Amino acid sequence: MTIEYTGKGDPARSLALLWRTSDRVSRKGKPDLSVERIVRAAIEVADADGLQALSMRRVAEKLGVGTMSLYTYVPGKPELLDVMLDTVYGEVERPEDLPDGWRERLSRIARENWRLYLRHPWLLQVATSRPVLGPNVTAKYDFELRALDGIGLTDVEMDAVLTLVNGFVHGTARGAVEAAQAESRTGMSDEQWWAAHAPFLARIGDTARFPTAARVGQATGEALGSAYSAEHAFEFGLERVLDGVEALIERRTS
Template identity: 40%
Template sequence: MGDGNPGTDPGAAVRLLWEPQPQPARGPKRALSLERIAQAGIEIAEAEGLAALSMQRVAGLVGVTKMALYRYVPGKAELVALMVEAALGEGPPPQDVHTGWRDRLGDWARAMGGVFGRHPWLLDATVGPRVLGPHELAWMEQALTALDGTGLTGAERMDAVVLLAGHVRGIVQQERATGGTAGPEAQFDEQLGLVMRAHGERYPALCAALASVAAEGGQDQALEFGLARILDGLGLLVAERSAPGARTG
């Protein structure tokens, strides 16, 4: 039996993520918990990346055979789903409901960035069609709830959440590519500076920008800069929806 193909049995992932796990009617009782199995998978992904994950390696960590592991988790896709839920914890940190939508979405995006920063393999695990678990949906629910009363339509709220999540993911992806040393912008500026010293006369605007960065600082603020600009744009749309005669959803 292989490690399983993503999407081959969505029902299996639904049962693992959303339903209580009964003891088998026959045979020995389960000696492992799904939480322990998920943590074993996370240990591998944290150390070596999601590509290194396999049912065989997880089975070895929890002290069972690969075939025995299939009694708990039917395949690798379901294993990854359990790992995502475990890494996301109980959902996003609670928010003050009396805080404005802008601050709430900003806090939400920063919290998401923290989770992805601690578990970079989540970038690979949370793409493509798949079954979402309770914790992941709790994150989406909180962001959508923050937009209550803004006048945005349901589609606009969903697009806003996707836009924010995409921004966070992009920044964390850059940070992962740098190996967690100097910030991605600082590394880029340093490498670009080598080229500009030899060919800078061809790119005067770029040289001026780099000189400004060197003089005034400001590297590695892309997360906050982009977040502020996204929220600024949403603010304009919210104001438009709040104008007399505007349509609401």
């Protein structure tokens, strides 16, 4: 999987685009073009074919304009990627009224991020250790921190808990996307794959040699209908992560 990194572009230009502090366009700009249209087209390209397919030329083709006309609005692909990321983060719901309990609030945040990754799988190809300092990224971070405010954690622990939850969601979402893409990329469903391998598994499956694997694998397959369920991994894992956060809070408040 190709990994792209945020923050590779010119900082001044990226921030100007993110915050729209210099939205003037030269007279050479096409009147039907805008930063918003370019970014939306880029997101559509990435949603359909992944970041490996994203280029200024591909976006221009989608918009039906010359490639060079995009540079009047966006300096280059690195800055475009930063704005794409900030734009899709703006899709995350940030209601004024939060659920009463911290656990319910964190669960809601996790599910919102889960759905965001499934809508835009290319997000999993973006390394964000250097965060995009845009308005939507900042608002999302502030909103999610408020779910943890006033429950007995230090500021550093609040940030760490949020990192833990979002990191868990990122990992399980990657598994979900890979599982969803497996059928389209291999031309074979999970059921077809297992049916094709079943005769060979029967031959090499040694329950005496691997008794625990045989027992657990069979129980899991019967329960989930597959060797892996992204939804089950998410639901089970989220509850265990929240259990760990609860233990931390209890230690802090006891």
